[in-house]
Amino acid sequence: MTKPKVLISDKMDPNAERILKERGCDVDVITGKTPEELKAIIGQYDGLAIRSATKVTKEILDAATNLKVVGRAGIGVDNVDIPHASSKGVVVMNTPFGNSITTAEHAIALLMALARQIPEANDQTQEGKWPKNAFMGVEVTGKTLGLIGAGNIGSIVASRALGLRMKVIAYDPFLTEERAVELGIEKVDLEGLVTRADFITLHTPLTDDTRNILNRERLEKTKKGVRIVNCARGGLIDEAALKDLLDSGHIAGAALDVFAVEPPPADHPLFGTPNFICTPHLGASTSEAQVNVALQVAEQIADYLVSGGVTNALNVPSLSAEEAPKLKPYMGLAEKLGSLVGQLAHGNLTQISIERSGAAAELNGKPIEAAVLSGLMKNYSQSVNMVNAPFLAKERGLDVRSVRHEREGVYHTLLRVTVATSQGDRSVAGTLFGSEAPRLVSIFGIGIEADLDGHMLYIVNEDAPGFIGRIGSLLGEAGINIGTFHLGRREAGGEAVLLLSVDQPIPQDVIDAACKLQGVKMVKALAF
The missing domain is CATH 3.30.1330.90 (D-3-phosphoglycerate dehydrogenase; domain 3)
Known part of the structure; x- marks a missing residue:
């Protein structure tokens, strides 16, 4: 049996290659290819393991004539044309849990850095200053944290925030009251969240519905002195409005790990703004997370190609190994x-x-x-x-x-x-x-009991003596061997059904002749 072939096209922990091989796949690790170079080789692979660098476009998918699965080591699949992959019959998977803790911890780290103005205090101290009285932070204990999105990462942030003795409220259209109680948080609408929260963190994908979910109007409605953290996706916040409200002092601080355009231009308006912190999309950047997502994507691709298991797929129902x-x-x-x-x-x-x-x-x-x-x-x-x-x-x-x-x-x-x-x-x-x-x-x-296999002939006829002999003779004269013979009828003398399995396709002239037999209402050649 030929082993399925998998291409790892982005830099990934070497354990991914090891797991794929151990589970019965042939693996090539070829990174840094241009789209044209990838297009030239993708046709020989059954599976493709990627991170964020490889763009799985319509053109790549059209050239991937043997491709069965794309596995993204990470959460975001902005770099995969999922609708076209679906139309081509290609499963698209991600690893939504491998970097959840890492991203949640980064959000909490930025929240604390905002609360105590740590980056600016660090910069001035290392410049030889001792600005002990220049920075007056706030405690997080007793403050209200508003989560926009209470899924996997959002729920982890909630648990950490509750451990810091914060009150947590959340907006998520898919959050049930029962799940909110289980998490120990309060479910609210979006308008209620922006007006009540002392801190806001975002944990939602970027879709048409969530783009600029914190637009200028909602940012202006926030509580004066609010601090905002986004480690989810760029484009969830109106960056120009955020800049204006930071300058005015309405928003006390903001921390972004993601931007609408990445990398952001060197002259981005937010750069240099007081009480603004940014990191270069580090949410998933821990050694543990990189190992986890590599292991998970390798396991998921191998399970699908070898045993048919489908895990964390975005365009087909999940099916465990x-x-x-x-x-x-x-x-x-x-x-x-x-x-x-x-x-x-x-x-x-x-x-x-x-x-x-x-x-x-x-x-x-x-x-x-x-x-x-x-x-x-x-x-x-x-x-x-x-x-x-x-x-x-x-x-x-x-x-x-x-x-x-x-x-x-x-x-x-x-x-x-x-x-x-x-x-x-x-x-x-x-x-x-x-x-x-x-x-x-x-x-x-x-009622009729029959196997459904190979070439078959389906006939609807009147239940009358002699019909079986006539159809048998017709097929015999045409040199067509009958494998199985299945009969069913509504009642004696009424409508009957005949299903025959035969050893070869039935020529059209034989079908035409069968249609002319006495009592025949319908004849249809079937193939399975």
């Missing part, structure tokens, strides 16, 4: 059911419902849903996979619904896929035999 083997047969069944209903449904698809019953209801539903869509969308594109299938479905306006039934019916586990088309609903269902073998058990309301 432990879950992957258990889910594999269900995903195989799901993909075949999606493929079957896609090949048989007529008219424009408008909605798809994916129902899980019995043992299937206890599993992670997102990978199963993605597998159904992958099978379905392969009827529209041969390059589809579980990563890009949901995006292709969304592009086509397909409404996807997932339903979970805890009850167990006739089968210990059951998947049912129903599509709504312009000509009505079409539904198929399947189960696993022996917890491994996928088996169709119902097609359009007719």
Whole structure:
């Protein structure tokens, strides 16, 4: 079996290369390449491990014909075109927890430096001065810290601040009241936070919604004497407004580890402003953090390429390496059911419902849903996979619904896929035999047990004597060998379904001849 190939294109702790090799990957470490140079070699790799230097653009992704996963050692993925990666079926992962403590500690360090004016006091002392009376700091004990963003890093900052005996309030649209109580903080709206906080720290990604979240209007509403720290992303604060309010004294101090443009120009207006502190994006810059993110990204890439585990992915449901083997047969069944209903449904698809019953209801539903869509969308594109299938479905306006039934019916586990088309609903269902073998058990309301594999012929006919002999003779005369033969019917003498597996593709003239047989309503060649 050929080992997956991984390229490490940015400087990274050497343990990343070691872990990838130990887990069954071939690894090349080639750093400092220009975009054109990277474009020339990327096509031979299954995985790409990066930090912030490599830009994974549309052009790079188009040239990466074998690429399956991009792993970012760190949190920010501004340097990856995630929508295009998704359309190409490439998983994009980051390591959101590897540098969380480091970044949170840097925010606390800057908060304390602002409170006691440490950088300016240090500079003057080293200049030979002794400005003991020139600097009057403030205590943080008893002050209110306002967190904008209470996710992983924000929650760590909260715990450190509570240890300093601060009161912590937080604005985060995804923070529940229960989680706030668990953290020991108060959930507030953004307007309430800016008017109450003595210190404000930011811990949110840069999106269209968060860009300039501290704009001039909100900065002017802050409590006089507020101190602001940003170790998250540049662009969250209106830097020009921040400069004006520092000059006026309304804002007592600000500390930025990140800027809207990095590196900032030498004549940046904030440089030299009293009570302003800055560092060159050092939030993740500790030896421990660099080792952690390198180890994590290597483990995540190897898990995906070797065992199918998906961790910290930004464009596909997570699937642990432990879950992957258990889910594999269900995903195989799901993909075949999606493929079957896609090949048989007529008219424009408008909605798809994916129902899980019995043992299937206890599993992670997102990978199963993605597998159904992958099978379905392969009827529209041969390059589809579980990563890009949901995006292709969304592009086509397909409404996807997932339903979970805890009850167990006739089968210990059951998947049912129903599509709504312009000509009505079409539904198929399947189960696993022996917890491994996928088996169709119902097609359009007719009970039928069949394997779904290779080349098959699907026939809808009137249930009448002699039909099986006629179709067998037709295929025999055409030199087509029948592998398996599966029958189902609504009632005696009513509509019947026949599923045949055959050893080779069925020529169109044989299909045309089958359509002319007495009692035949529909004939369709299938492939799995």
